[in-house]
Amino acid sequence: MSDVRIGVFICHCGKNIAGVINVPEVTEYAKTLPNVVYAEHNLFTCSADGLSSITRKIGEYKLSRVIVAACTPRTHEPLFRTACEAAGLNKYLFEFVNIRDQCSWVHMQEPEKATGKAKDLVRMGIAKARLLEPLEDVEIGVTPACLVIGGGVAGMSAALNLANQGFEIYLVERDKELGGLLLNLNRLFTSDSKAEEVIVPLTEKVKNHQNIKVHTSTEVKGVAGFIGNFDVTLDQKGEEKKIKVGTIIVATGAEVLKPVDQYGYGDKSNVITQLELEERLNNGVGDEQNIVMINCVGARIPERQYCSRICCMVAIKNAVLIKENDPRAKVWVLHRDLMTYGTEFEKYYQKAMEKGVRFIRYSLDKLPEIVGNNKVKAVKVYHQLMGKEIVLPCDMLVLTTPLIPHEDNQDISRMLRVSLGEHGFFLEAHLKLQPVEFATDSIYVCGCARWPASVPETISQAYAASAKAAIPLRRGYIRSEGITASVDEDKCSGCGICVLLCPYNAIESQSKDGKKLAHITTAQCKGCGTCGAACPSGAISMNHFRDEEILAQVEALVI
Amino acid sequence: MTLEDIIKETKTYYCLECGKCSSICPISRHNPSYSPRLMLEKALNGFEGDLINDQELFSCLSCYNCLLRCPADVDYPLFMQKVRALASAQGKYGVPAHSGTLQSLMRLMSNPAIEQRRLEWLSDEYRISEKADILFFVGCAPYFESVLDFKTGALDIAKDSLKILNALGIEPMVLADEKCCGHDLLWTGDVKTFRKLAEHNARIIKESGAKKIIFSCPEGYRTFKFDYPHYVDLDCELQHITEFLAENMGKGKLNFKEAKKKVTYQDPCRLGRHLGVYEQPRKLIEAIPGIELTEMEHIRDESICCGTSAWTNCDAYSKQIRTERLLEAKATGAEMLITACPKCQIHFKCAMVSKGEERGPDVEMDVMDIVNLVASALGDNGSE
Amino acid sequence: MKKSGFEPKILAFCCNWCSYAGADLAGTSRIQYAPNVRVIRVMCSGRIDPTFILRAFQVGVDGVLILGCHPGDCHYIDGNYKTARRIHMLKKMLSQLGIEDDRLRLDWVSAAEGKRFASIINDMTERIRALGPFVR
């Protein structure tokens, strides 16, 4: 440690610090501490002259560590790091000591004690600084191609957007046709335009785009490699194909629940789902005069608690289409809450009311009942808001069922090492601010694979996912801070505790010359240090927060 | 007109079933089981029978509170008017007040054979013309005076209206064969008779050549303005006397003598919420020197109804409503409650005439029509 | 064994994203609290190795505070849960060692809870003051 040369810069922050803490005294004290070869105090260390002074002194005094005692690292650390780099000092050899936000500002009545605390904090900072090691930010190259899994409106929109930005796209669809769920739909709310008016032109653009390689009847069989560099194995009807991509977008969509054994579905001929109704409406409606729709069949129940977001609109839209086709027809929508959120949906709901569609609220404790043997003749519903039972004549009973996740979401999540949420939809990195990202970099999600969504919402998410994917693709690399964990392979016992603990799946057990070892994909490590804390054999060190560094701080607390 | 037609015309299909109407309905407030929303539900779900046979179908005051607040744009008062027509077609008229005397009177009136002598009260201290641009529509005041067993003061409204108009140098026409405007019949569903009356009035008014009609009764005014156009065509300017006076006070020779009084003012539903006349009456009251106007807690479009309308379903709840309103008036410290509708005056006075524990606390307060107030304040040179 | 004029030395580990930010907010809001605590910043409370805590007591620190994000808020998904488990176990061990339970405290402070941070510090300081110095 003798060769370590530490420079200490203490900030007055005007009167913010100097008004309470005796800054000169602290500066003098710092000078007395081992390895400190220089110390000064400035009115504002973050000001232009403050920063240039740091850079200058590093040269003059051949400083190998720099400490600034000032406001807080959360806002100013990057600034001072740049000042160090300007003088050719590795930015990880800088240490920040917080003597304003956590000292002068909170002990204004006790200047002596505040000054004492400041000394302790500076001493602790210096203790850590002695042990600091230079680190490099990690840069991993990114293969300039993107794999989009799922050829529905989500996948195609994402693919097209990225392709138009000039990137190479592999679009993989397991069915023989592109289009996904929309292929089975008639008209789309709220414009009532035909589904094919959306899907056909989109499919054409995708098929004819030079940057997009479409693989239909194809499934993703395996994904190896790590972020930015994936080796993907595709399986096209038994025929394997290997591709290399840098980013992956999961757009596998969802499916509509079949309400087996509910309200006579499956055994009564005139009971169908909204999805089946779409087909009928597509081929010109029948002459049913009394149509009853029941919403939330299989949704918002204890077994499946969630609301599938779009079903109310699906029902209302189909009800409107029936009324427009035959105004004399009677359509009742039995619901539990009408989820026509926002401007457009609420307006569409009003349109339905104008057309004469009637809405009846039922509650979970008194479900509607069907009347009739091989056909449903009537539906009995307890009208919650009238407090009485109503019998509705019924020629056709339409059940509105939720979107549910695909069974094989499991396989994909395992292959990509991304998580699923409680209901089996894919789990985003952060519900509020990272809705289309996974905790793992360079893999993204959009559309109904994530959560039920309308067509415009799906397209927005698709674009959002391609925006995220475009970042590493454009840069050509992914950079992450040098503050990551590393394994000392001699110490590692290969117990695998760290593998289980890592929230980012950055650690995996690899066997190296017969010995099981923890291997950290630095690019994937976010530097939380959970692994380091748990490693029983002290093999993992969390750089910049290494045991020695923290212990040195601890020991320096008490003289 | 079928129930479905009514639903369309009144935009009942927009109902969000939110119940806001009920929670601001003066009837529901005192009779918790009365729910305008439920009436609409019955219609929307095809329970026409229940709707028509519902005793409370005739409870609605058509006070317009719900209409002004409904978030879904449903015209409940009109819905009531129309559904009551369906009901009356099946002989349902609700519970007529004063054993239906007034309704019979109106129906009789519609008989062309009848020759009214309804201008007997018109002594020569009032000046009217055979031909004039302005017509004063007297309304049913003269009849009320004789039908009801307590001093309504209704007739004085007619008299004082003329007195004031004369004071302004106006000698209006008054029609000897004017008939009931039909308001009460229309609102109890007797469209047939209403049409007869409307046609009669329209005819004689056209013949009279009147250009402008002045009303002292907001019900007549409302009926001529909003309902007649659907049944007859009559092209006249219409005004409530307070609007007319507020307009002409300045120019005319209306000068008032000092009248020391603290008064408060009741916005009648029809003049206020229906026709939007809030300012003119106040302007008029404040024009009288010495008169101090102190407002009640609920005024203008939040004003509280006098508790009954169209002489039907005048029950304990009606009584509670008007007693409450009188207490609110009293609370202002005013000596006198001024209103601008003969019906309001009658109902408030009635509330004070018939007392008794079960009808809530007794209230004593002078009630007077704005027209009487203005007339009483006229200086001598006023009516020269 | 309350000693007059005894000023406890307390060590606090704060995670970078929530509790450290909360401590800063106490500063920006000028909330005054006891000057007995020295903060060591780590990226995540999940980083905190029981050794750190034991070493602190070893060198004569009177009390140790572990402050992380509220459950569910962890910037690193669930680091704070892991900490909770670890500290729970450690506390058992300390009690076996006869070290008073109050000397080690785990708590949650969000980046918006400057006030909460201050009151935890004050409370901790008072408890340790009551316990007296840690002398072994």
Place this chain on the structure above:
Amino acid sequence: MAVNNSVLIIGGGIAGIQSAIDLANMGFQVCLVEKSPSIGGRMAQLDKTFPTNDCAMCILAPKMIEAGRHANIKLLTYSEVLAVDGEVGNFKVSIKKKARSVDEKKCTGCGVCVEKCPWKVNNEFDLNLGQRKAIYFAFPQTVPKLPVIDREHCAYFLKGKCRACEKFCEAGAIKYDQEDEIIEVEAKAIIVAAGFDLYDPTPLREYGYGRIQNVITAMEYERLSSASGPTAGELKRPSDGKIASDIAFIQCVGSRDVRSNRYCSSVCCMYGTKEAILAYEHQPGTKSTIFYIDLRAVGKRFQEYIQRAKDEYNVTYIRSRPGNIELNHHTQNPIIWYEDTTTGETKSLEVELVILCQALIPPRDIQEMASILSIELDEYGFVKTPDGLSHPVDTTRVGILACGCVHSPKDIPDSVVQASAAAARAAEILSGGT
């Protein structure tokens, strides 16, 4: 400043910030224009966010700092767009940068000036529930960390004396004579992320807002509930500072109503529920009643959130839209009149505090903005999308995109999604596609 290959973003709320960061990270030059003194927008005013109860500032601040520091992002706060010429590929935009009366280069953000300023003014960030100085930071975590002199209330600008801030500023950053600047910016594409304003419930007189002290708006509640708000997070009701333990929330105030806005504001059912949960967390045992029409909980984990509110946080939901609120003159408690729509009975409920879940409305200056940008608005005054189905973030003018609540009310995740979507569309346009 004339930058090529750049995107101009109007609005520095979470949507604008997200678009900016995404584009900047893609390597494009971005100019982010915000009319208030700091970025952060509405989210900065919120206490916590549903359904995770993440504290809003904890998750927002890092993004604000990132945007503030990013080499590819030029921040223009306290600035307004005056005119836009040209077309997609080369828009010419002139922006007014209002005078802060503070030298950005010299100011270190230490805040001594604010401390020393003797003049207290109502703080609009706290909806005037609290006070700030005449020279002030919009809120503690502002980006950039620069104070502003509120010239309407500064004694020096009013009376020509004081100069306290100047005297104590050791950095010598106070510039009373600073003037508005006009800045010309070139942009290939523009993203409108102007956000929303909040409906003022005063016109709905039946609810007594402004007349009954203990009837407040949801945003006022957010500030009262926020640890860094005017009451340091204590739910003191306005009339007497009593901590309210019996609260009612009224949904659809200014929403789903022909007399104000007929659309649904999308987020009120959820934020109402969140605020009820927070009330309980602040003071366990607190009772909340939420009046609603349809309980619109369509997002991920929303239904579970509602369930938890019922099971664990003493929240009751009543399906009804109250008709009016009266005042109990003795207790200062609001009395809510409503119909229990399941029984048809008209009832009243007396509580200690009523929170009106106010609607989200288009920014009050949207008309002006629309004419400057020559884009069309929909019937409600939100930005119109020509093909809402296939092009959800486009506007009626090629090269101008829109995201977030300026399109229609939506929650934070949906806004963030649209923000990134707009960034992707802009990138597409900048790459020569359309």
